[in-house]
Every structure is written in C-alpha cells, then in structure tokens.
Amino acid sequence: MKTGKSLTFRSILISYLVLCLAMLTVTIIGYSSSIFYVQKEIRNSAALRMREVVGKIENNIRLSYQLCDTLAVSGGLDDIALIEGNFSPQQILDSMKLKNTMSELNVQNNLCQNLHIYFLKSDSILSSNSQRREGKEDISFFCRQYGITAQDFYCWMTEENQKSYQVLSDNQIWFFRPVNDTQNNRIAVIFAEYSGSRLIGDPGAENCIYIETPEKENVIYSRKLEENQKNGYIKVEKQMSMFQWNCDMYVPNTLFYGELRRFAMILTAELLMLISVAVIGSWYFSKKTYVPVGNLISDNKKLSKKVKKKEETRECRELEKYLTGAVKNFPYASLNKLSDQEKYIMIQFAFDENGDAVFRDQEKKEKPEELEHFVLENILKEQIFEKYPGILLQPEKDFVAVVNLSELEHDEKEIRSLLKTIEQFYSRTFHISACIMIGECQSDYKKMKEAYHLLEESMQYLEFWSTSAPAGVYVYGEMMDADEDSHSSVYMTGSRRLLNCLESEDFEGAYRELNQIYQSAFSRNQKELRINRYRMYGLIGTLITTLDISANEEDKAYYQSLNYEERLFRIQSIHELLSESRAIFEAIIQYRQNKSAEREPEWMEEMQEYIQGHYQDCNMNVTSLAQEFGISVPHVSRSFKNFRDYGVLEYIHKVRLEHAKDMLKNDVRIKNIALDVGYTDAQAFTRAFKRYEGITPSQYKELISKNEA
Template identity: 20%
Template sequence: MSLRRIRFNTHSIVFNWLISYISVLLVPIVVSAFIYTATWHVVESEVNRANESLLRQMEQAIDGNLSGIERLSVEMALSKRLAGFIGTAKPLTDNDYYDIVSIAADLRLYQLANDYIEQIYVYYKNSDTVISTRERIDSRGLFDRIRERDDMSYEQWQTFFNKRYIQEYAPVTLRENGEAVKAVMYAKSILLDNPEQPGAVILFMIKNSKLLESISSANQTSVAVLDKDNRLIASTGIEQLPDFLAQAKFTGTNGLFYAGQAEQEVAVSYTTSEKTGWKYVSMIPAEMFDEKMKYVKKLIYISLTVSLLVGGLVTFLFLRRNYNPIHTLIRSLSTKSGITFEKGSNEYGYLQAALNNTLDEKEKAGQRLEQHRDAIRSHFLQDLLKGRIEPKVPLHELFQSHNIRLLTSEFAVLLFHIDHHGKFHASDFIEPQKVKLVHFIIMNVAEEVAGSRHQAMTTEIDGQQACIINFNEEYEAGQLNRIAEQVKSFVADHYHIHLTVAISRVHQGLGGISTAYQESLAALEYRLVKERGEIIRYEDLPGAGTVRGSNRYFYPVHMEQQLINFIKTGDYENSRAAVDEIVETNIADATLSVPLAKCLMFDLIITMLKTLDEISSSDKRDFIDMMNPVDRLTACQTINEMREQIGAVLQQVCASIQDDRKQGHNQLSQQVMAYVKEHYSSENLNITMIGEAFRLTPPYLSKQFKAQTGEALLEYISRTRIEEAKRLLADQSSPIAEIARKVGYSDINTFNRLFKKYEGITPGKYKSIL
C-alpha cells in the first residue's frame, strides 16, 4: 500500500493512531523527566540530611549550654543574698555598699561556673542599682551598655524591664571598652513574696562568637540562629537577617525551601529546638545542586534523542500495516451496502453508523411488534376480568396467541392498591411517568412471585393492578396470602412502596374469573375499615366466607354520655380512651360493614358538636367550624385515619376547655413566697413546716411550687435567706455568726457553704469587699 492511500485528515483514524503513537513516544520523555526529578530529590535529600545533622549538633550544643544558664538562673534567684537586696532603697548606706561588694563576688563565682557567660548583671528596680561582676551602675548606665537596637530610646528599653515577670532571650548589642559586640541576653526575674514591691532581674550576656564557637560549617554555607519571634540571635556569613528569612516561611519544625539572596538562589535548611523554640538555619547556594546534576542531564538527552529517532521509524511502519485491513473493509462495505464513505470522514465512525443503522431498524420493528402484543394481551385479560369473552373465537386459540398456557381450571384474582409511591413519591418523574413506573414494578413482581409455582397474568384495570392466578395441581390453602405478603414485602423493602392487597376466593372455570374480580373489588372497598397496607380476603368480610357476623353497631347511650362528661371536664386522656374503646369494640371482630363504619365516625363527631353546644358560646362553635372536622373525616381513607383525626380535634377541644379553667389557679406559689419571707429567720423552716401551714403534703406542695414558679422550694428558701444575709453584712458591726443565726442557720459552716454557692465568695470576703 502506497503512502498516498493513507488519509491524513484530522477525522481519519490514521490521525488518531498517529497521536496515540506520539503519546507512546512521550513515555520515555516523561520517564526521563521523572528520573531527573527523582535524582534531583536524592541529591537534595542527601545535602539536606547533612545540613540537618549539622544543625542538630549545633542545636544540642547551644541548648545544653542554655540549659546550664537557666539552671544557674534558678539557683541565683533562690540566693538569699541576691534576694535580700531587693528591698533596698535610695540613698544607699554603708551596709548597702558592703552587700553590693558581696553580691559582685557571688556573681564572679557564678560566672566562673559557666565559661559560656560573658557577663552577669543584676538590676534592682527599687534602688535603680545594677550590679555586675566588676562594678555598680544604674539603669542609665546599663542602657548605654546593653540595648537591642541603636535607635531604641531609654523609655522603650525600660518597657522591657517593667514587665511583672521576665524569663526570655533577646538579641542585644553589648558595648564594653568602646567596642560593640553582638550578644544574646537571657533575663529572668527574681520572684518576691510581696507582689506589690519592685523586683529584680538577672541578666546573662552571651557573645555570638561564644554561642557559635562549636559550629564548623562547610564552604559557602551560612548559619543563622533565630529566636521564637524570628529575630536574628547569631549568625556566620551574614550581618543582618535576610528578607526571605523574615517572611515566616517556616511552616514546620524542620524542612527545606528555596529563596533568593543577592541575585543568587539559596537552599535553606532549618530545624526547630523543642526546648527553646529557636530555629537553626543553614543556607547553601543552589548552584551546588546543579553541578552534581550536569552528568545526569547529559545521559538523559542522549536517551531521548535515540528514543525519538527509533520511535518515529516504528510509528511510520505500524501506520501502514494497520490501515490496510480497515481500508479494504470500508471499500467492501460501501460497494455492497450502497452507503458512500465521504472523504474526510472517520473510518470507525462510518462503520459504527452503518452498523447502528441496521440494528436500529431491527430494534424498532421488534418494539412495534412487542407494543401491539402487550396492548392486545392486556385488553384480553381485562375482558376476562369483566366477563366479556368473545364467543366467535375459541378460547384455546386466544390463550395460545398470547402465549398463555393454563395449568388447571382453578382461578383467583389479586388486586393491588397503592397507598404510597415510596421512592417515587418525591422523584423528578412527572406524574404519568411515575404512575406507569410503579405499576410496571408491581405487576412484574407479582408475576415473578406467583409464577414461581403457578401461572400468573397481570394487567391494569380501572386504575388498579390485577393479577389472575391459575393454580397448578399442588394448590394448598394459604398460598394466596403468602403470595400477597411476598409481593408487599419485596416492593416495601426495595422501593418503599406500600400496598393494600385484596384477595378473592378460588373459583372454577373461566367464568369464575369475573366473579373473583368482583370479590376482590368488594374486599378492596373494605380497606376503609381495615388498616392501610393490609391483606384483605373476601372470605373475611362480614357475611362472607367463614366469618359469621351480624353487622352489629355498638354505640350505647351510656358510653355516649360518659364521653360527653369527659369532654366537658377537658379530660383528653379519658376522652381519647373512650373513643378508642368504642371504635375497637366495633371493628375488633371485623363484623362492621363499610357504611356502618362511616356512620360510627360521624356519630362521634356529632357527639363532640353537641357537647360544645351545651357548654360553650358561639365563639366555641366558630372554633369547631375552623377545625372543620367533617371535611377532615371525608378526606380519610381508613377507619384508623378517621380515628386519628377525631383524636386531633378532641385534643384541641379539651385543651381549649382546660385553658378556660386555668384562670386564678397560680395563687398558691404567691402565698408560699410570702410565708417564706415572713419566717426565713426560723431554723425550723422547711417544706414540711410550710406544708403543715397550708395543710398540704410536702411532695405535693413541692411539685406545685416547682410547676408554677420553675424553681425548687428549697432553692427559693436558701436564696431568700442569702439575700437577707447580704443586707445584714453591710452592717460592719455584726459578726458573721450572729448574721447566720438571724437568717435561720445555726451552723456557721452550713451558712458559709451556701453563701459561697450562691455568691461565689465567702461571707467574710463579701464583708471585706463592702
């Protein structure tokens, strides 16, 4: 095949193949990039590991020395000689000067104990005296020697020492003998027993050179130490904190990032001390990594060049080989089918379109045939249910044409009524689609369940789903109930669809199908008396099957009068119980017909209306009209729904009657409060005493008081006594014990405990505050 026969337009499969092969060629490029990146990370990781090891050694050395200084500061803060000078004030006496000499001698000993320390100062605020190992100066002299910045004022410097308690490090400049030296200052306050007295601060000076003397950094490597506030403590190789270190790029306790410094990128490794929170930073020029990667780059470029040359040749050969059978197939198909292959089209698209066209025509023909078959079969089953059988056509031919094979001459009919559409109730389907889908599910489930042992035929008739069951020779009693229960359970578990199922009796012959349908319709109507979602058998209806009933109607005059009396008193619980008893008595044995069940419910509503007319004015009749109980009953579909509506109306009526009777019933709590305020000073005042005064039992009295006020009676008694005690405590001349007796507490400890419970402080503290 020549190269000219290959179609290189963008829609051709050749173009797609070319893109695929080029994508395969990109694999070595991606792999090479991955190898280069991985190699870079390995080199970077090794260098970072070496830097981190250096930083860890520096961290351990510095943290160990700083720990020694902090321990020394604790020892000095406990020194009686240093603490004894805190209370000294100006002017100083001879004894004071003698103490200064002794303190300076002690400081020299402390300095000798740790060669890490350059100088020790003790600043006494009360006498404005600063003592070092060599001399005594004041705070101004200390300011001239030690400060964090050259532009810092004395007032700003003094703010640092005015803190209540100091224990921190700070970078400073130490000026001694005319030289300015970078140093680190550790300040610690000496604690006092009297918090109001000015204290003292111990200052340790550590030169940066001494701090970093244990560091041995490599060539072109700079090291810096930053405190918790990102201030430069000490460094080698840099004089001031670079901008990229001052911008808070430290996101963890350790890590590595890149930043620019004087037009040169550097790799910054850092670690953080768990003890001091200081950051130890190492900075290496990034070009050191590039030098180690030059050889790797050269190998990768050679491998990429070879991959592209060989891959291009292989791509061209495979394009020619793979396109030849596709070209032959298209030429053959276009010749035999008459479908022309347009120039510039996609070969696969052409093949798929031709194949889809053939399959679509076949599927449409099958669908049209199947639609007509289902409609004819459904019409035939509806005629069977209604008894309209065409006499001109033999029945066995009709059954054969609809692929129905009868097993026996025994038939029964199940009707399914949808009480709730389950998952499809709030779905996005429009109403006709939702109904059709639910009907389809129910009929398929019924055919599957019943058809496992019998012949099942389903259809939709008058808005209901009917299932005609033709039994086999192994029919047993109770099978219809099991079939109905399985269908209900399946659709409820999988689709949350709730059904009521009506079951006819078993009849002989094809003519019995219409009789069975009428029986199932009658059973479905009895759904008003039964609960929704039940299985209703025709033979269980009053006057049918095995149940012997008399359609008795039970609502005697004495029960109606009893219900009226309960409603008049607003007793909802007994009223609801009486209604439930009447309803249960009538429907317990399933002897009440549907018309009589409706009459019973409306009689109960009439009883409520008569009661309201006897005890209420026209506004109550307007109230019952607003509730509209008759329309609410008419909208119900079952007896239980009617019973719930009657209960809801009954509850509103009883609540309205009780509201009218509650006026003036809350006077007991007011009388009890007045009694407590009058007798709070009595030690015997308690719930029992109050109950005897009002001739009520203590539990009843406590319950009524809590219900009317929302507060426990004992809590109210205690709170009243404490309020009176607060008033008496304002009189400074009265002892606390006497005040406790005046408010009814013979035990001073009990009084103190309750006073602190309600006020948060003791009576003595309260009195001192006043």
C-alpha cells in the first residue's frame, strides 16, 4: 500500500518539477525580451516627458509676461513712475497700494518668486515681497543680494529690447518688460524673478533638466548634477522656440533596469522555494497517506453536523423572508426545530448603538454580521431554549425569537423572568441597553406574520415616546387604553395657537404651545400611534412652512444657516421634536435680540405715534406711511422687522385691535367697531381679529361676559 502511494507521489513530483522548469524557461525568455523593449521605450518616454516639460516652461514664461502686462496697465504705476526726488505722504500711500496690487497679482497667478518695478526718474525699486529701495546705495545693496554689479543692473534697465531676460549666477533668471509713457519714453521696467526649479517645475521621478541660453554664460537647472554623476543618466535634447534656448533632460538608467532585476531575483527565489517545498512535502506526506477507518467515521459525523447546521440556517432564512413579505407562502419546513405544541409566543430584541461598538472588529473597523446573532443565540439556548424549544430569527435589523409554550400562564411568567435576566446580563457585561418586547400568545403559525407586525408596532411606540431605545422587558397589550380620547379638538386649537405665535414671531410662546400640545393632545394609547405620528409630522410641517414664509430675506438666510429643515426632518420621536424646536427657537431669539441691540432710526418712534393717532384711517398702509415720512417702502418694512420683530401692517392691526377690544368690553356692535377702528367692513375686522387673537370678536365678547359673571 505504501509502495503504491509512493509511486503516485513520485509521478506528481516529476510532473511538478517539469512544470516549474517550463515556467522558468518562459520567464527567462520574457525577461530577455523585456530588456530589449525597455531600452527602446526609455528614450521614447523621455522624449515625451521632455515635450511636456518644455511646453510647461514656455507657458510659464508667457503667463509671466501677461502678468507684467496686467501690472503695466493697472492704475497708479504711471503716476508713481513720473515722480522725481523724494515721495510725498500721498505718493508713498500710492506706492503702497501699487505694492499691494503686485502682491495680489503674484498670489493669484502663483508663478514667480518675486515681482519688481524699477522707476527710472526716482531711481528706486518697488518689490512685492520687500520694502521700496531708493538711491544708489540701496540699488547697490539690492544688486549685491543677487550677485550682480550696479553697472550691469543699470545697463539691463536701459536695453532697447521690448521683452528680454537675464540669467543670474545662482540659478535665477529675470524676465524684463519695459513701461513707456505717451511719448514712448521709458519710465519704468517690470521684471519677474524666478529660480530654476520654480520655472522648470517637477520634471518627474529622478529626472533633471538643464537649460542653456544662446549667450552660454549661465545655465538654469531643476537640480544640479556633478559631471561624474551624469554617466548614469541618458541625455535627451530639445530646442525651445522661445528665446532659442536649448533644453537637456537627464533620465537615470537605474529607474528602469532596477525593477526588472529585482523582478528576476524574486521570481527565481520563488521558483526555487516552490521546488524545495514540493520535494520535502512529497517525501513527508507520503508517510502519512494511510488513514484509519475510525478517523473517516469521525470526519463523517463532523460533516453531518455542519450539513445539518447549514440546513437549519437555510430554513430560518426562509421564515425571515416570509415575515418581511419577500415570500408569500408559509414555509412549514422551517418549523422542524420547534416542538409539536400549538401555543407559541414571539419575542423581539432591540439593542442600542453601543452594540455596534462592542461587536465591531477593531482591526477591520467593521461589525461581523453573524457575531451578534451568535452571542444572542447562545444566551437563549442556555436560558430558554433548553426548556422551551425555539428558534432565533433576524428578519430586519432587530432579532425575533419564536418559543413554544406548554402551560400558558406559568410559562409566560417564567419566560418573562428569564428575559429580565438576559436584559440585565447585556447591561452588566456588554454595557448594552436591551429592549425586549413579548408578544401575545398565538395558536396558529399562519398568523406569525401578523404577530410580528404587532411587535414591530410596539417597538415603534416605545421609540416614539422615548429619547432612545428604553431598556427593559415589555409585554404587548399593557400599553393599550381603549377608553382614552384622541383629543382632536385640543390638537386643532393648539395648532392654531402655535401658528399664530410663529406668524407673530413669538418663539417663546410657540415653544410653550408646542409643549402644551405634547402634554394635552398626544394620546399614550398604543392604538393611537399612527395618529400621533401624523400629528407630529403635521407640527413639523407647520414649523418648516411658517419659518420659511414669514421670514424676510436677511432672517431667512440666518434660518438656513441653522439647518432647521434637515434637523426637523430627521425627527423620529416627540422628545426629539421638543428638543430640536427648543434649540432652534433659542437660536432665533438670540439672533433677534442681537439685532434689536443695534441703533434704530429716529423716525420709527414718530411713525408709531402717527399710527396710534391715525389708526382710524382705513387707507393707511405701508405705502402711505412711507410717503408721509419720505422713506422708501422696503426700508420701512425692513426696519420694523429688524428693530420691532413685527411688520408695519402687523403693528397697525395690533393698535386697531387694542382699541377694538376696549369697545367690545362696552358692548358696542361689531360693525360699528370695525368702521371706528379703521376697517372697511366687519368681515375684514373679524379676519384680522381671529388671525392675531386666535378667536373671533363674538367669542371674545362671550369670554368677557363669562369672566365678569
């Protein structure tokens, strides 16, 4: 038996060695051809890179001259250039403005290192990055900084060429642009300063660029190379069209050949290692080919357990699809793990966000999908499933357990106690808040979907009334109260008051009304959950719409900076609504207090006195008031909004309604009151009264009568 096994491994080993030799031969051929083609491609890629670099250099030079042209036609340069002798204070101020212009242009274009202007008449230099230099001593000091003589500098400043350049000894270059007056006399010279590395830019990798001018006095380079270093580089030349410069690029040989050499060494080492492993492995495992029958039986049992586990997992997935509606027909095969008992209950588990942090893989920064399921399933097996058969599902985000019962009342109490133990275990061990909802006892498995939806609704009820997922064990049905009223009239009245407060920009009152609606109009009955949600979304809609419509453009810009729409749309519970609305209202109140602290116009108090004295005029409006005081209509409206937190028309209505309420107390007819306080008819008066007071004039009279009684 061992002999046959040895022959088999010997055949495999020979075949493997032949394959390795064939792969090695192909690799050597490929490596040789790669060397040939790499040598060819080196010069092609270097030439292509050279064209890109030359194009970039020429483009930088063109942009520099465009920058000088822009500075030459900018305001102030001609005036400063015509000054002779010392500068006056105003002329010094003008030169500072010109210097700021130079600095701004240089920063915007991000081209040259420095920008200079030489003024011939005043014999001075103005630089964007240093102070103005004046007189021969300052000019000589300026020249010494760049390693040139003053005589050469004055010679360059008077050259006849319209656009020229000079290469300095320390890898720097100046580009000159003369400025002439209207008689074509030179009054100034603008020159941009570059270093070789800044003009050339990054030539890529370890490449080096040298530029030689026709004068061949100095060269410009991106990085300096010694003569002995140039032997390891390939030289590529190109003639530049601008100024007839000659550009040389040095490309290192090792940049291309080094990778191929390393590749060949690594591949050879890998092949040798594979051959060695194959020889040693074949010899070693040939002794281990005999497997006892007992080991085969043990392996078969392990395989059977794995197959059974996979089958159970597949059946659970089918039941999860049925609960979520992905599958219509009930999967009876999924109930194999449950007992024949007809009674069962469903239990839903929801965990807070700490669960993501506890079960997340710290190295991969992600949460394994099966880890949380595995932990909960093992806890349930230890606490509940040993006595009560059950399965654990995960239809969506939360987990659902289906548990069989035998004695209904006793079993429910015991399971509730065990679930409380599980909730406390999660809190103490993992610091995770577990919310556990126990459903009603069911006798028909076909109603499992309806029972699952009832559990979902119960969880939503808890989330609606809580700031976060409440920890604890809850039972479906304990949150029901069939006799509680839905408080529709209270909600409608509170909504109208809230709207009035928002329109009058009384945000403190708006929050009080919102809190009163929460206390009085929202039913705690779980059956009213959908109505409560609609009411909450209705209040959110009222807040968003009113804040958007009632604000002027300045206030609207501030409201948008609060991101109030996004914050309100994210709300999922009534507590979040109160918290977010409170924060938004406080920010708006602070904003309006800051605006009120500003100085208000003197005419505002006079206009208010005028309104109080002429409120009976039915033709009084914003336009008539603006004409009366000689102020524009937008200015009047904006000033009232900024300094009074209400509009002009709103103030007119408030003055009229205050007088109207006094007349209502004296039992005057509504029609007469309307005409006396400045309204055209009783309907207009009633609409205004209801808008600002929340009730009609008739209702106000009734309230007065009741209070007096």
